[in-house]
Amino acid sequence: MYLHVTGTVTDPSGLAAHAADEARVLRELKADGVVLSAFRRNDRPGAFLLVEAGSVRDAQDRLGRLPYAANGSLTFEFIEVSRL
Numbered sequence: 687m688y689l690h691v692t693g694t695v696t697d698p699s700g701l702a703a704h705a706a707d708e709a710r711v712l713r714e715l716k717a718d719g720v721v722l723s724a725f726r727r728n729d730r731p732g733a734f735l736l737v738e739a740g741s742v743r744d745a746q747d748r749l750g751r752l753p754y755a756a757n758g759s760l761t762f763e764f765i766e767v768s769r770l
Contacts, residue, residue, distance in 0.1 A: 695731035
């Protein structure tokens with residue numbers, strides 16, 4: 687299952703302290719084939735991700751490993767998508 691995931695920064699003050707760990711976990715999720723693509727938003731703090739997972743719950747659990755999500759600085763919206 688493919689998911690378009692929109693990440694919204696809800697607490698920018700919690701980002702700086704976890705930036706190195708966030709980058710490390712994101713690299714791991716990419717290496718594991720969970721995060722297929724990741725983009726930083728230019729219009730406001732946040733991200734767009736293309737994710738492959740067995741279910742929405744699986745994607746939520748896997749992205750929940752990201753420090754920004756774990757500490758509540760980033761929330762996600764998950765939308766199932768299909769290839770054209």
